[in-house]
Amino acid sequence: xxxxxxxxxxxxxxxxxxxxxxxxxxxxxxxxxxxxxxxxxxxxxxxxxxxxxxxxxxxxxxxxxxxxxxxxxxxxxxxxxxxxxxxxxxxxxxxxxxxxxxxxxxxxxxxxxxxxxxxxxxxxxxxxxxxxxxxxxxxxxxxxxxxxxxxxxxxxxxxxxxxxxxxxxxxxxxxxxxxxxxxxxxxxxxxxxxxxxxxxxxxxxxxxxxxxxxxxxxxxxxxxxxxxxxxxxxxxxxxxxxxxxxxxxxxxxxxxxxxxxxxxxxxxxxxxxxxxxxxxxxxxxxxxxxxxxxxxxxxxxxxxxxxxxxxxxxxxxxxxxxxxxxxxxxxxxxxxxxxxxxxxxxxxxxxxxxxxxxxxxxxxxxxxxxxxxxxxxxxxxxxxxxxxxxxxxxxxxxxxxxxxxxx
Amino acid sequence: xxxxxxxxxxxxxxxxxxxxxxxxxxxxxxxxxxxxxxxxxxxxxxxxxxxxxxxxxxxxxxxxxx
Numbered sequence: 110x111x112x113x114x115x116x117x118x119x120x121x122x123x124x125x126x127x128x129x130x131x132x133x134x135x136x137x138x139x140x141x142x143x144x145x146x147x148x149x150x151x152x153x154x155x156x157x158x159x160x161x162x163x164x165x166x167x168x169x170x171x172x173x174x175x176x177x178x179x180x181x182x183x184x185x186x187x188x189x190x191x192x193x194x195x196x197x198x199x200x201x202x203x204x205x206x207x208x209x210x211x212x213x214x215x216x217x218x219x220x221x222x223x224x225x226x227x228x229x230x231x232x233x234x235x236x237x238x239x240x241x242x243x244x245x246x247x248x249x250x251x252x253x254x255x256x257x258x259x260x261x262x263x264x265x266x267x268x269x270x271x272x273x274x275x276x277x278x279x280x281x282x283x284x285x286x287x288x289x290x291x292x293x294x295x296x297x298x299x300x301x302x303x304x305x306x307x308x309x310x311x312x313x314x315x316x317x318x319x320x321x322x323x324x325x326x327x328x329x330x331x332x333x334x335x336x337x338x339x340x341x342x343x344x345x346x347x348x349x350x351x352x353x354x355x356x357x358x359x360x361x362x363x364x365x366x367x368x369x370x371x372x373x374x375x376x377x378x379x380x381x382x383x384x385x386x387x388x389x390x391x392x393x394x395x396x397x398x399x400x401x402x403x404x405x406x407x408x409x410x411x412x413x414x415x416x417x418x419x420x421x422x423x424x425x426x427x428x429x430x431x432x433x434x435x436x437x438x439x440x441x442x443x444x445x446x447x448x449x450x451x452x453x454x455x456x457x458x459x460x461x462x463x464x465x466x467x468x469x470x471x472x473x474x475x476x477x478x479x480x481x482x483x484x485x486x487x488x489x490x491x492x493x494x495x496x497x498x499x500x501x502x503x504x505x506x507x508x509x510x511x512x513x514x515x516x
Numbered sequence: 517x518x519x520x521x522x523x524x525x526x527x528x529x530x531x532x533x534x535x536x537x538x539x540x541x542x543x544x545x546x547x548x549x550x551x552x553x554x555x556x557x558x559x560x561x562x563x564x565x566x567x568x569x570x571x572x573x574x575x576x577x578x579x580x581x582x
Binding site: 488 | 534546
């Protein structure tokens with residue numbers, strides 16, 4: 110590769126921006142083009158389900174950089190023009206408007222799109238929450254409903270997004286029900302101990318929980334608007350507004366026919382490389398985590414930025430593998446929860462500092478003598494101190510002396 | 517270099533305190549960033565720039581000219 114490769118970044122969100130910034134920070138002076146599907150410059154998604162949905166922040170406040178700072182990066186931004194195809198051999202990105210953008214390196218940062226329920230697109234009052242426009246539409250519907258006495262919200266999906274949005278909507282005074290197949294919110298991710306405390310928190314704050322129940326579909330009022338949510342028990346939960354938060358799938362449709370391997374994400378090696386000169390970063394990237402010895406795809410804000418640093422390094426010839434300790438946070442009602450590593454429902458969870466009764470504690474998740482994760486509940490600094498134990502579990506094995514560097 | 521932090525935006529991730537512990541700390545009670553040195557010496561500038569760029573809440577602003 111030339112000393113100053115032309116880099117094309119596909120995706121203008123947090124991961125795309127962070128890639129450009131990391132390239133410049135590492136001294137790359139060559140041409141950089143960013144292609145983005147949305148018409149907006151880089152903005153922050155975590156506040157959408159919290160501050161923006163609550164109305165505490167105007168949407169503009171999610172903008173990640175001022176125009177001056179963006180200008181200072183010296184990149185070309187092609188916005189509102191989704192990529193439609195990638196030829197990995199010539200590293201050419203085709204866009205919806207007919208552009209062909211060629212680079213020496215292409216960084217795929219196209220994120221993920223929300224999963225939906227069959228037929229939901231046809232019905233008014235049914236939402237997903239991923240973009241600024243989604244947040245504005247949902248907020249408008251909730252405010253409208255609250256004003257006109259049609260303020261019943263059903264949130265389908267008890268994962269992190271559904272739980273956060275339910276908490277925010279309840280804070281706006283809406284009659285809010287959270288429904289999903291797990292017994293407690295975020296159970297698969299955080300296990301029964303923490304999930305149970307989240308369930309208590311939501312109940313105390315007035316969220317109705319209908320958990321342990323799968324959703325069969327959305328009921329139509331007959332006039333093109335949602336009437337309720339159908340459960341697989343045959344019951345119908347009446348709803349004026351529905352938020353479907355049942356996860357996301359990586360945005361890889363546009364890579365069909367590229368020859369690149371897609372399997373719940375664009376498949377990459379330990380250096381986030383999908384093919385010679387093609388890399389992936391953020392929600393879309395499935396890469397080999399050498400510390401875990403398996404592939405991983407993370408949908409979180411911190412990974413978008415950390416992985417961007419690794420990808421920028423790889424583009425410029427740094428051969429260190431990307432093996433981070435994952436980090437996620439969520440705010441629900443008064444609880445600020447910080448998660449280092451990868452807790453799971455099957456790990457052994459133990460409160461190691463503070464006490465749930467006091468609303469401040471740290472939980473350690475272990476399997477055998479490996480600490481797979483730590484979670485702080487209103488104890489972020491202490492949780493960060495416990496993170497050291499987690500780092501050991503995620504560190505890649507040291508290279509064997511004399512062996513060739515894995516490529 | 518002059519650093520400002522937006523406590524209201526801070527999500528308490530502590531990335532900054534990991535990268536530049538001489539410049540950033542976290543409050544014990546809620547993890548919100550504490551700016552230890554708003555005008556650090558040049559030896560910290562690289563770590564400060566990195567902290568600002570990786571901050572998941574975009575809560576750190578660096579004025580290079582100040």
